[in-house]
Structure formats: C-alpha cells, structure tokens
Amino acid sequence: MPELPSPLMSPADRTVFFVSDxxxxxxxxxxxxxxxxxxxxxxxxxIPFIDTLDKAHDAVxxxxxxxxxxxxxxxxxxxxxxxxxxxxxxxxxxMHMDLIQTFVEPLEQELGVKSTHTIGRSHNIxxxxxxxxxxxxxxxxxAHDDGQSNQNLEAADVILVGVSxxxxxxxxxxxxxxxxxxAANYPLIPEDFERGKLPSGLVPFKQKIFGLTIAADxxxxxxxxxxxxxxxxxxxxxxxxxNEAEKMMRREGIRWMSSTVKSIEEIATMxxxxxxxxxxxx
Amino acid sequence: MPELPSPLMSPADRTVFFVSDxxxxxxxxxxxxxxxxxxxxxxxxxIPFIDTLDKAHDAVxxxxxxxxxxxxxxxxxxxxxxxxxxxxxxxxxxMHMDLIQTFVEPLEQELGVKSTHTIGRSHNIxxxxxxxxxxxxxxxxxAHDDGQSNQNLEAADVILVGVSxxxxxxxxxxxxxxxxxxAANYPLIPEDFERGKLPSGLVPFKQKIFGLTIAADxxxxxxxxxxxxxxxxxxxxxxxxxNEAEKMMRREGIRWMSSTVKSIEEIATMxxxxxxxxxxxx
Numbered sequence: 001m002p003e004l005p006s007p008l009m010s011p012a013d014r015t016v017f018f019v020s021d022x023x024x025x026x027x028x029x030x031x032x033x034x035x036x037x038x039x040x041x042x043x044x045x046x047i048p049f050i051d052t053l054d055k056a057h058d059a060v061x062x063x064x065x066x067x068x069x070x071x072x073x074x075x076x077x078x079x080x081x082x083x084x085x086x087x088x089x090x091x092x093x094x095m096h097m098d099l100i101q102t103f104v105e106p107l108e109q110e111l112g113v114k115s116t117h118t119i120g121r122s123h124n125i126x127x128x129x130x131x132x133x134x135x136x137x138x139x140x141x142x143a144h145d146d147g148q149s150n151q152n153l154e155a156a157d158v159i160l161v162g163v164s165x166x167x168x169x170x171x172x173x174x175x176x177x178x179x180x181x182x183a184a185n186y187p188l189i190p191e192d193f194e195r196g197k198l199p200s201g202l203v204p205f206k207q208k209i210f211g212l213t214i215a216a217d218x219x220x221x222x223x224x225x226x227x228x229x230x231x232x233x234x235x236x237x238x239x240x241x242x243n244e245a246e247k248m249m250r251r252e253g254i255r256w257m258s259s260t261v262k263s264i265e266e267i268a269t270m271x272x273x274x275x276x277x278x279x280x281x282x
Numbered sequence: 283m284p285e286l287p288s289p290l291m292s293p294a295d296r297t298v299f300f301v302s303d304x305x306x307x308x309x310x311x312x313x314x315x316x317x318x319x320x321x322x323x324x325x326x327x328x329i330p331f332i333d334t335l336d337k338a339h340d341a342v343x344x345x346x347x348x349x350x351x352x353x354x355x356x357x358x359x360x361x362x363x364x365x366x367x368x369x370x371x372x373x374x375x376x377m378h379m380d381l382i383q384t385f386v387e388p389l390e391q392e393l394g395v396k397s398t399h400t401i402g403r404s405h406n407i408x409x410x411x412x413x414x415x416x417x418x419x420x421x422x423x424x425a426h427d428d429g430q431s432n433q434n435l436e437a438a439d440v441i442l443v444g445v446s447x448x449x450x451x452x453x454x455x456x457x458x459x460x461x462x463x464x465a466a467n468y469p470l471i472p473e474d475f476e477r478g479k480l481p482s483g484l485v486p487f488k489q490k491i492f493g494l495t496i497a498a499d500x501x502x503x504x505x506x507x508x509x510x511x512x513x514x515x516x517x518x519x520x521x522x523x524x525n526e527a528e529k530m531m532r533r534e535g536i537r538w539m540s541s542t543v544k545s546i547e548e549i550a551t552m553x554x555x556x557x558x559x560x561x562x563x564x
Contacts, residue, residue: 014393023551025460026315033308033361034385037397048551073392079315095392103316103379110355110377111296115319131545138452145424170420173455177546178307263413264459269305269330 012043015066019059019078019089024048027099031077042075050080056088063092133180141176144184145169150201153184158271159205160185161198161249162212163241164232165222167259167267171212174264179272193244198252210271211249211256216242218260294325297348301341301360301371306330309381313359324357332362338370345374415462423458426466427451432483435466440553441487442467443480443531444494445523446514447504449541449549453494456546457553475526480534492553493531493538498524500542 016035018027024046035042045066047059066074076094080086083101090096104115143149144156146169153159158175160168160183168185175181192199202209214222216239223233231237249256255274259267298317300309306328317324327348329341348356358376362368365383372378386397425431426438428451435441440457442450442465450467457463474481484491496504498521505515513519531538537556541549 023547025547025551026311029308030312030381034382034389037363037382037386038389038393038395039398040393040395046551046554048555075389075392081319095388097385097388099312100316100319102384104319106377106379107316107320107357110357111320111322113320113322116321135452135546138455142427142451169424170417170459173420174459177452177456177459264417265305265307269307269328272328273330 012070013040014072015043015045015070015074017059017063017066017074017076017078017094018044018046019050019076019080020046020048021051021080021082021085022048024079027077027079030099031075031097034077050085050089051082053084053088056080056085060088060092063089063094067093130180134177137176137180137182138173140182141172141184144182145172147186147199153201153205155182156184156205156208157181158183158275159202159209160212161188161202161209161245161254162214162256162259163188163219163238163245165219165226166212166214167264168212170264171259171267171271174268175271178268181272181275188241188245188248190241190244193241193248196248198248206252206254209254210274211245211254212259212267213242213246213249213256214258215260294352295322296354297325297327297352297356299341299345299348299356299358299376300326300328301332301358301362302328302330303333303362303364303367304330306361309359309361312381313357313379316359332367332371333364335366335370338362338367342370342374345371345376349375412462416459419458419462419464420455422464423454423466426464427454429468429481435483435487437464438466438487438490439464440466440557441484441491442494443470443484443491443527443536444496444538444541445470445501445520445527447501447508448494448496448527449546450494452546453541453549453553456550460550461554463554463557470523470527470530472523472526475523475530478530480530488534488536491536492556493527493536494541494549495524495528495531495538496540497542 016031018024018031020027028046047062050056050059063074063076074094075097076089076092077097077099078086078089079099080089081100086098086101108115140155144153158181160172162168164187168187172183172185175183186199186202216235219238219242220233220235223230223238227233246256257267257270298313300306300313302309310328329344332338332341345356345358356376357379358371358374359379359381360368360371361381362371363382368380368383390397422437426435440463442454444450446469450469454465454467457465468481468484498517501520501524502515502517505512505520509515528538539549539552
C-alpha cells in the first residue's frame with residue numbers, strides 16, 4: 001500500500017484521518033498536499049462512505065482510539081456535507097479541519113444563495129455524461145494504445161508520439177480517466193527514423209500531435225528493467241532513438257516536452273493547457 | 283472539454299479560478315466538491331504552474347479581466363505554498379480561498395513545527411518510489427487486462443472478475459494509476475459458465491479476487507453501444523451471463539459488488555477498504 005513518503009524512519013508522529021460521506025479521495029488528496037509541508041511522519045487512515053449517524057459515531061470511536069494509542073491529537077480532514085454528520089465528527093478528540101464548512105459558508109455569503117447541503121453529486125456520478133465520456137475515452141485510449149489502431153484517429157482529442165517507454169501510455173490513460181480526453185498514442189520506431197518520415201497514418205492529424213521525449217540515461221534505465229542487457233535498452237541505442245525522434249518532431253513542427261522529471265499529472269496538465277489555448281474554449 | 287454539469291443553461295453565473303504552483307489538480311478537485319453544493323453555473327479556469335512573481339501577476343490580470351467581463355467577483359481557489367505568491371494573488375479582485383494558508387497555520391500550531399513552505403514535493407514526484415510503483419502497476423494492469431496473461435498473477439494485489447463490460451478494466455487502471463495497486467482483470471465468459479468452474483488459472487488466487495456485477499439492462503445498454511443488435515448485447519443474454527456469474531461467485535465464496543450505479547472511484551475505494559481490512563496494514 002502506498003504511504004506518504006517521509007524523511008524520518010521513526011514511527012508515525014501523528015495519525016491523520018480523512019473522513020468523507022463519499023470516497024474520501026478529495027479529502028485525502030487535499031490533506032496530502034497540506035501534510036507534505038511538514039517534515040513529519042503521518043499514519044494516514046481514510047474513512048469513506050460516512051453517510052449515517054451510526055457510521056459517524058463509529059468513526060469518532062476510531063479517531064479517539066488513535067488518540068489513546070498515540071497520546072497525541074489525531075488530525076481529521078473531513079468533507080461531510082451534512083451538518084449533523086459533521087457535528088458528530090467534531091465531538092471526537094481529533095483536531096478537526098472541516099473542508100466543506102470552512103469554504104461553503106463564506107461562499108454562501110458571496111454567492112447570495114444557500115448551498116444544497118446534500119451529499120455531493122458523486123453518488124449520481126456514474127450516470128452523468130461527464131462520467132460516460134471518461135469511460136468512453138478510456139476505451140478509446142486503450143484501443144489506440146501503442147499505435148494499435150489507425151482507425152478513427154480523427155476522433156482523437158490528442159495523439160501522443162515518442163520513442164518506446166517515453167511515458168505515452170500512462171499519460172494517455174490519465175488524460176482519458178481524469179478528463180475524458182480521447183488520447184491515442186503512437187510509438188516512433190527505428191523504421192520511422194530510417195524512412196525519415198512521420199508514420200503516414202499520423203500526417204493528417206499533425207495539429208493534435210504532442211511529442212514526449214526523455215533523457216537517454218533515464219530511458220535506458222527504464223528499458224533495462226523491461227529487457228535487461230538488450231540492444232533496445234542500451235544507452236547508445238536510446239541516445240540514437242531520442243536524437244532521431246527529436247529531430248523528426250522539430251522538422252515536422254510538432255510540439256514536444258520532456259517526461260524525464262515530470263509526473264503524468266504534470267505532463268497531462270501541460271497538454272490540457274495547450275489544447276485550451278488552441279481552442280480558446282473556456 | 284469536460285465542464286461541471288449544471289442544471290441551468292444560462293451563461294455562467296461566476297468565473298472560478300484554480301491557481302496553483304503545481305498542476306492545480308488538488309485545487310480543482312477540491313473546488314469542484316465545494317461548488318457542487320451550489321446550484322449555479324460556474325465557468326472554471328485552471329491556472330497551473332504559477333511559480334514566479336511574474337506568472338502570479340499574469341494570473342491576477344486574468345482574474346481581474348474576468349471581473350470586468352462578468353461584473354461579479356470571481357472565486358479563486360489557490361494552493362500556493364510560497365507566501366509571496368499567495369500575497370500577489372490576494373491583490374486580485376477575486377474572492378480568495380487560500381487552501382494552504384487556511385489549514386497550514388493551524389497545523390503549525392498543533393504540530394509544534396514550522397511548515398517547509400517549499401513548493402510541494404510534486405516537483406520531485408517522478409523520482410519517488412511511490413510514483414515508480416504507480417507506473418509499474420499501470421504496466422502490470424495493462425499486461426493483465428481482460429485475462430490477457432496468466433503469468434505472474436501471484437504478483438497481483440487484486441484480480442477483478444466479472445462478465446464482459448462490467449467495469450473491470452477502468453477500475454483496474456484506476457487502482458493502478460492512483461494507488462499503485464497491481465490490479466489484474468479476468469473476464470467470466472459463457473465457456474466458464476458451461477463448465478461451471480472458475481477459470482483454472484484463477485483458482486490459486488481466490489483470496490485476492492473481487493467480483494463485479496452489473497444490472498442486466500445497464501449491461502445490455504453498454505454492450506449495445508459496442509455491438510448494436512448483437513446476441514452479445516441482447517438483454518436476455520446479458521441476464522443469463524450475469525445470473526451465471528453471480529451464481530459462480532456465490533458458490534466460490536468470492537466477494538462481489540455491483541458497478542451499476544457506482545463510479546470507478548467508488549468501486550476502487552470499496553476494494554481498498556477490503557484489502558486494508560484483510561491486511562490490517564495501516
């Protein structure tokens with residue numbers, strides 16, 4: 001199970017709870033960003049789907065137990081829309097950071113309307129068009145992973161190109177999953193470099209192509225994990241492929257960026273910005 | 283581009299900005315949860331990578347422009363770790379919701395240490411073990427999508443089973459991408475039902491199998507989008523497959539849940555809870 005990385009190997013300094021009436025993903029994501037500001041070790045516990053008073057009381061018991069064990073107040077990040085559930089959680093011995101109330105009340109003032117105070121729309125999420133688009137985009141991206149299909153590329157929102165293992169697949173899937181973007185991806189391979197041409201199936205769609213590149217030593221490392229000692233993974237070969245790929249992208253006027261020290265979230269965000277500024281669509 | 287669904291078809295009531303020194307994903311995710319509490323239409327603009335004073339001033343200009351156009355104060359959700367950047371954004375004509383400062387200061391008090399106030403660790407994210415695990419898990423899940431491979435199933439953290447189009451693939455990819463969980467998935471097909479047995483490759487791994495099921499009418503709808511009018515998509519056939527799959531899971535003692543009205547985030551959260559309570563590993 002993933003855990004927040006920490007510089008200290010000592011036992012956790014504090015227990016942190018993420019309490020939510022939904023999945024708790026928002027509370028956890030947000031809590032992580034805040035906690036990374038502290039060089040401490042946190043034991044993190046997500047308590048999702050707290051949508052009844054009984055469950056809220058159970059959560060309080062769990063929080064108080066942590067207090068007994070740690071001898072320190074647990075930190076509680078919560079996203080509970082219903083005030084009565086929030087009130088129960090506040091009775092725990094934790095330090096309560098209420099993400100909804102803290103911002104909803106000032107927003108009600110500003111917007112001049114009352115909030116609906118219903119449990120977030122997440123419960124109907126599976127029926128929304130937005131959600132269906134995401135699922136459709138995932139299917140599209142899987143069908144168009146690694147140049148598997150040239151069909152229907154006109155339906156793609158973006159087409160990622162780059163040498164094998166430059167980060168195209170995870171980025172495509174992330175764009176699809178989080179934003180409903182239909183992201184195809186297409187490898188640039190030695191045959192393309194010999195011909196000195198972009199794969200012909202891509203030519204009509206140059207406007208929506210984004211290139212990914214990567215540092216040769218990093219690529220060699222990644223490929224060596226896959227096929228240790230192969231020509232494919234050799235530093236020299238990686239250097240050759242990357243040089244050729246960058247040359248080709250430059251020549252064809254394809255926008256590209258390096259994935260070497262970027263996460264898929266960062267790459268995806270940069271691509272979204274590019275799409276947005278092309279379309280002027282917000 | 284996806285947009286927040288709204289009950290009103292009128293122009294946006296307000297412009298909302300998500301300003302961040304990183305991708306802005308946290309600010310946006312969090313802002314969405316808060317905004318869904320209001321039955322208003324918001325025009326949403328993410329401004330990522332604000333990591334210099336110049337960029338912060340540009341962002342202020344953009345916010346002020348929205349104020350001029352809308353005639354109403356824009357709402358600004360920000361996750362800017364550096365106080366000097368946050369100070370610049372506060373000078374805009376927007377209503378400022380500072381997600382970091384609001385919670386970091388009380389936490390400093392509580393924890394008795396100062397926050398690092400560096401730009402979040404997200405910039406080094408691509409080097410972290412946690413990140414590498416996620417990429418490795420994505421590769422694993424892709425290689426073990428739709429029963430493509432029986433090899434190395436002992437390395438899987440979970441194995442999802444269910445009839446075709448019950449939601450296994452998106453859930454597997456989500457678990458891998460967000461949590462570094464190696465999630466294989468395996469279809470239950472008519473041949474399995476005729477034999478009345480779980481695919482033999484899965485038998486040794488029953489402990490980590492989770493089943494997904496789905497309402498027959500929903501499944502038929504989803505399959506009809508793929509193969510309109512096919513036997514595969516016919517309601518009667520869907521009903522048969524689902525009955526058989528549920529019977530099999532019940533007989534084999536496999537835990538299962540319905541994906542009919544659940545999002546992949548909700549299904550993934552439930553699976554995480556199951557894994558956690560098995561391992562008692564937090």
